[in-house]
Amino acid sequence: MRLLITGAAGGVGTLLRPRLARPDRVLRLLDVAELPDTGDGAELVRASITDLPAMVEACRGVDAVLHLGGLATEHGWPDILSVNIDGTYKVFEAAHRAGVPRVVFASTNHTVGFHPRAGHEAPDYLFPRPDTYYGVSKVAGEALGSLYHDRYGLDVVCLRIGGCFEKPLDTRMLETWLSPRDAASLVEAALSTPEPGFKVVWGVSDNTRRWWSLTEAESIGYRSQDDAEIHADEVPRTDERFLGYLGGAFCSPDLDGGGEQA
Template sequence: MIVRLLITGAAGGVGTLLRPLLAHPDRVLRLLDVAELPDTGDGAERVQASVTDLPAMVEACQDVDAVLHLGGLSTEHAWDDILSVNIDGTYKVFEAAHRAGVPRVVFASTNHTVGFHPRDGQEAPDYLFPRPDTYYGVSKVAGEALGSLYHDRYGMDVVCLRIGGCFAKPLDTRMLETWLSPRDAADLVAAALSTPEPGFKVVWGVSDNTRRWWSLAEARAIGYHPRDDAEVYADEVPQADERYLGRLGGAFCSPDLDGGGRQAGRT
């Protein structure tokens, strides 16, 4: 049982959505972010620190049963920023967890690890080989590789979640396919935290959408049973940019993002 859960990036969009859903009477949430975290009266422990600060991360990992690593830049940025926060920061999370004896890390990866794969009409399989669409995608490939290393070298259980678009509601028609509802996201994290001896796994993070084209086989194998379907929002979402829908990464494949010069605003 996870008695104390460290959540990095707890002030971010996904962290804010998940905080109330992961709260449990028998669980203490230790929330970490570089931004100041509000006290919402739920008894959570709050830590203001950066994932790039290894001593602070080692301290934050003390007496923790698992880490949910959400922290980092969630869209495309310049390489130096991605390298510092997303790649080196993720290394420091894994290393801190190892030094503190934390047995399990759940890593928020992304569909953009494989964004340049073409949409071929077939279901995107579990463990699809990396083909990142941005520096951001590259950073998540690196995070998955670090998870594999820390499992094989140290025996840490690591579950990587290749998340689609996790918002309260889907933002456009592409997200009718890729949406992960907050409720399903919490269920997926709960499954990743509780499944016995997962070793190293990579699973898709998506709801059971009518238009879904990502496999849920591996996610279901760890105990995830999605309850939501983006189709209920089909009549109210705007049309996605059709120029990039032939690739798994959608608009993250746009040439506007060459060299990280602009930020991508949606997942």
């Protein structure tokens, strides 16, 4: 199997690279940043997801794409539009043109950030209420995945990821943390589940304080092994002003992207 990973030099890509390596798998790693040769046999491609011809070439001979590439935090609209929205369109279009049968898309919990926390588990397929331009870009990515499945038959699994770091960074992440080991397990499930069609699943570990559903993720074979609670005594306290929303601090006015300048 040959797996193309976009954004492979980023935080999540770096965490997943060794965890997705298999003797029977070739990792083709793509990023605009230089990627280190770690001796794992990976194919290193320096290119931008905004370059359609380069993406088509990168997709040739690939069995699946894990699309992690893009801006991972809030930016102004022009950058979000160019990199996250148009770039994601080009990833799906390149996969289609090259005959890749499956794309696993790294979406985010910020697609639904302005949903109030209502005291019950956030369900699968929660309707979008993005909290930032970044969240809007991931809603657009999910919509593109739906279109490319329905129009072209591409299998697409969208992962609404929480916070994927070696350890949770604050008390909110005791609820939303996706451990690197569980992230790899979730990606493996998304890659191997037979004929998923189009799915949107929460990307979260089975944390004691979790308030996102794991029903759809478990339906594709995901089984969490980690719980953020073991780090509860180590993490700083989260600013509680925005904990009434699913998106937490991403709902803060401080993250107002400001729109395009006149």
